[in-house]
Amino acid sequence: MSIDFEIPAEAKAVREKVRQWVHDECIPAQERVTDKASYEKVVAELRAKARAQDLWMPFVPKEYGGMGLGPLANALVQMELGESYLGALSMNSQGPDDATILTLIAHGTEFQKEKFLKPLLNGEKRVCYSMTEKASGADATGMRTTAVKDGNENYILNGEKWFSSAASVADLALVMARTDTEGPRHQQFSTFIVELPNPGYKIKRDIETMAMEGPLSHIVGGGHSEIEIKDLVVPAENIVGGEGKGFDMGQHRLAYGRLRHGMHNIAMAQRALDLAAAHITKRETFGKKLDERQAVQFMMAECASQLYISRLMLLHIAYKAEKGMDMRQENSIAKVYLAHMVHHVVDTAIQLHGALGYSRDTPLAAWYTHIRSQRLVDGPDEVHRWTVGRNVIKAFKANGTTAGACGGDLL
Numbered sequence: 001m002s003i004d005f006e007i008p009a010e011a012k013a014v015r016e017k018v019r020q021w022v023h024d025e026c027i028p029a030q031e032r033v034t035d036k037a038s039y040e041k042v043v044a045e046l047r048a049k050a051r052a053q054d055l056w057m058p059f060v061p062k063e064y065g066g067m068g069l070g071p072l073a074n075a076l077v078q079m080e081l082g083e084s085y086l087g088a089l090s091m092n093s094q095g096p097d098d099a100t101i102l103t104l105i106a107h108g109t110e111f112q113k114e115k116f117l118k119p120l121l122n123g124e125k126r127v128c129y130s131m132t133e134k135a136s137g138a139d140a141t142g143m144r145t146t147a148v149k150d151g152n153e154n155y156i157l158n159g160e161k162w163f164s165s166a167a168s169v170a171d172l173a174l175v176m177a178r179t180d181t182e183g184p185r186h187q188q189f190s191t192f193i194v195e196l197p198n199p200g201y202k203i204k205r206d207i208e209t210m211a212m213e214g215p216l217s218h219i220v221g222g223g224h225s226e227i228e229i230k231d232l233v234v235p236a237e238n239i240v241g242g243e244g245k246g247f248d249m250g251q252h253r254l255a256y257g258r259l260r261h262g263m264h265n266i267a268m269a270q271r272a273l274d275l276a277a278a279h280i281t282k283r284e285t286f287g288k289k290l291d292e293r294q295a296v297q298f299m300m301a302e303c304a305s306q307l308y309i310s311r312l313m314l315l316h317i318a319y320k321a322e323k324g325m326d327m328r329q330e331n332s333i334a335k336v337y338l339a340h341m342v343h344h345v346v347d348t349a350i351q352l353h354g355a356l357g358y359s360r361d362t363p364l365a366a367w368y369t370h371i372r373s374q375r376l377v378d379g380p381d382e383v384h385r386w387t388v389g390r391n392v393i394k395a396f397k398a399n400g401t402t403a404g405a406c407g408g409d410l411l
């Protein structure tokens, strides 16, 4: 018996094709984007070209016009796309649209697929996701936005949302709201498709965050909006997955999301460590190069260890995902670990660069401000740790050992 870490040849081939696409087309195209009009023109040109080469929606099944890649191959491709901010956009693989495309494929009605999914698949529309409110985030069951049935035709929504990413460039919004107050807690909420712009869904502002933004950030959809929902009329046929199913529809996205974010984190951390290595091999203090100092070597060693652990975690998750195995425990462990890993490695690279690391002359400062959100989005650290810890105790009570909850089935 052997443990096989080999990436399949087809996955390597598609990764290579996408790598070339990003280097030959997306990175040079960035130069041509100076404002909204040029951005739209460049994205349209790239998309036409990408689609002609079958580089279109790597994660979407072939019958829906995508490339039909499995979790591992898709994650490898996403990592390449992360090299350019036009990468994912060029192949219609950008977040947060990607997650909703998967939701509509899995849970949409024929009507919803025809009316809402089709334009998303064709790259003609964009969609955002509005669940979080000022009133509730990690525990979304505290949501206050309500949806009340008005006859058989419509629901009327009232409330507020915030941190809806890309809302200001979206043509559609997936909005979660309470449809029931009596039933079990997780069955009181439903998801609605809202067509934008809409007088009942008013974007009050794009929230300023700690993340460093460039002049094009909001044109591309990098903003996070605060929204007022007032007497918003939504046709009953726009409810996704049925009434009360708002919380039941996320599981199928688990591997997709984790592998995608995880790969991005690894790519960023690797680049940060390379920048650190390039710097310490040149910089001299107190008569010696920094790379000759054991304290500095230890810092590099810690980063290398964390990167290695992260890569192994992702490979294991990809393996479980490819085989359709339950990976919720590993997923939560990796979610927290990878977010801390990238934070630690970028922070170390900044430290070793000294004031240069704190400046905007390297990309490190911008990365640092962006990745802080990783410990909050998709469930904050503490909520995942809470679940992981409970599973550890549960495993011990069931089996007399915690091994089953700590990757014990690996060895």
Ligand SMILES: Cc1cc2nc3c(=O)[nH]c(=O)nc-3n(C[C@H](O)[C@H](O)[C@H](O)COP(=O)(O)OP(=O)(O)OC[C@H]3O[C@@H](n4cnc5c(N)ncnc54)[C@H](O)[C@@H]3O)c2cc1C
Residues within 6 Å of the ligand: 096, 129, 130, 131, 132, 133, 134, 136, 137, 138, 139, 162, 163, 164, 165, 166, 224, 373, 376, 377, 378, 379, 380, 381, 382, 383, 386
């Ligand atoms: C960059 C970014 C993009 C986002 N995009 C979207 C989007 O597109 N759509 C959307 O709907 N939402 C989005 N969000 C919101 C995100 O999902 C929430 O921020 C997240 O769920 C946490 O909710 P909260 O901010 O209300 O924190 P809270 O729920 O108020 O929690 C605050 C803190 O309390 C602690 N905590 C919470 N629960 C527990 C517990 N059980 N045990 C111990 N400690 C706990 C944690 O430290 C947590 O960080 C985005 C957020 C960010 C930062």
